[in-house]
Amino acid sequence: MSLMKHEGASKGILLAAFAALLILGGRPLFRHRHSTVPIVIGPGVTRVARLSDFSPSLKGTAGDTTVFVLEGREPGGKALIMSGTHSNEPAGLLADIIIIENAVVERGTLFVIASFNSSAGRNTRPGDGYPLYFDIPTDWGRKRFPMGNRDASPLDQWPDPDVYIHYPDKQLLSYIDARNSNRTWPGRADGPLMERVTFAAMELIRRESVDVAIDLHGAETMFPVTNCIVAPERSSKIATLASLTVKAAEGFDSHVEPSPPGFRGLSHREIGDYSGAAPFLLEAPIPFLDQPTGPKTVGLLLDGKDPFLLSLAAKKKLFVPYDASGWPMDKRVGQHLSVMLEILRQYSRKTPGREIAVQGVPRYREVVANGTGRFFHDPSKADPKSVVSYR
Numbered sequence: 001m002s003l004m005k006h007e008g009a010s011k012g013i014l015l016a017a018f019a020a021l022l023i024l025g026g027r028p029l030f031r032h033r034h035s036t037v038p039i040v041i042g043p044g045v046t047r048v049a050r051l052s053d054f055s056p057s058l059k060g061t062a063g064d065t066t067v068f069v070l071e072g073r074e075p076g077g078k079a080l081i082m083s084g085t086h087s088n089e090p091a092g093l094l095a096d097i098i099i100i101e102n103a104v105v106e107r108g109t110l111f112v113i114a115s116f117n118s119s120a121g122r123n124t125r126p127g128d129g130y131p132l133y134f135d136i137p138t139d140w141g142r143k144r145f146p147m148g149n150r151d152a153s154p155l156d157q158w159p160d161p162d163v164y165i166h167y168p169d170k171q172l173l174s175y176i177d178a179r180n181s182n183r184t185w186p187g188r189a190d191g192p193l194m195e196r197v198t199f200a201a202m203e204l205i206r207r208e209s210v211d212v213a214i215d216l217h218g219a220e221t222m223f224p225v226t227n228c229i230v231a232p233e234r235s236s237k238i239a240t241l242a243s244l245t246v247k248a249a250e251g252f253d254s255h256v257e258p259s260p261p262g263f264r265g266l267s268h269r270e271i272g273d274y275s276g277a278a279p280f281l282l283e284a285p286i287p288f289l290d291q292p293t294g295p296k297t298v299g300l301l302l303d304g305k306d307p308f309l310l311s312l313a314a315k316k317k318l319f320v321p322y323d324a325s326g327w328p329m330d331k332r333v334g335q336h337l338s339v340m341l342e343i344l345r346q347y348s349r350k351t352p353g354r355e356i357a358v359q360g361v362p363r364y365r366e367v368v369a370n371g372t373g374r375f376f377h378d379p380s381k382a383d384p385k386s387v388v389s390y391r
């Protein structure tokens with residue numbers, strides 16, 4: 001009898017210890033998932049919409065996200081700038097927040113979606129030891145951002161299929177790509193959550209007659225498609241002009257990679273095939289994502305310095321120039337902004353009547369010289385009506 005009692009007590013203690021571990025371990029993840037980052041909408045933002053406004057099946061889901069609309073004084077063309085398709089490539093997010101907080105559109109309209117895969121922005125990758133947050137220094141203190149993952153959280157889209165069958169092409173993709181919003185374009189209204197996200201964006205593009213769609217990413221230094229503009233046939237002339245101009249005028253490389261027609265589900269392929277818009281996907285090098293690096297620290301994320309990549313660079317294994325200065329975040333954010341502005345400028349030159357003219361956005365050299373944080377505004381000093389969450 002006493003032995004049974006003893007056993008019952010041991011089981012109780014074990015259960016309590018297990019519950020305590022669950023709560024202790026789960027709390028930081030819960031806080032990360034539900035965190036908000038206040039940003040200050042700038043003078044150019046004329047409307048704040050939701051992606052579900054374009055497809056009701058997204059309403060009330062973790063896939064819904066904020067769409068910032070910046071309408072110019074004069075009519076013209078329209079562009080959609082997306083970041084956070086892959087939430088573990090945050091240079092695009094920082095570039096988009098600079099646009100939302102600072103841009104003024106003179107002509108045409110900008111739609112900005114800073115956290116495209118909102119669920120991935122609330123996810124992490126414990127197996128790789130990802131940091132949950134990273135801080136960007138500003139003139140008024142540190143601005144904290146949650147670090148997300150490449151794929152949507154299984155809490156929001158589950159279960160995973162054995163194989164992801166792309167819609168509508170039926171191409172067989174890896175199971176994990178069902179939660180990768182850069183494999184689920186053009187999507188469908190009643191598909192899995194990620195297909196509903198890309199479908200809503202396609203609806204925005206089609207209904208608003210968007211001319212240019214730019215998807216901001218980061219790629220490994222050991223991956224050949226890095227430091228580049230990925231463009232299908234219809235975008236290739238503008239991409240080439242933008243690439244040559246930033247090289248000549250601003251001194252950095254961003255070469256053009258053709259979008260392969262046989263590889264389905266990607267924004268740079270499907271947006272052009274299923275709408276009238278010209279798509280561009282911008283890749284900035286992100287050493288943090290390379291496999292053979294040291295620990296995945298905030299330092300590596302922000303400065304891109306890693307001794308293993310340095311020795312691989314000496315053996316010519318990287319696809320970008322790499323030295324002890326690493327590949328800092330400011331360089332990546334600056335590249336995204338300059339290439340984006342140059343694509344809009346070149347498109348405007350070639351398409352009379354559909355010009356998109358944007359002021360107030362810093363270019364590469366300005367961001368590298370002053371730091372990304374210089375262009376963020378202090379929410380505590382702003383009119384509370386202009387402080388919103390970016391997702």
Ligand SMILES: [Zn+2]
Nearest residue numbers: 086089217218
């Ligand atoms: Zn990406």
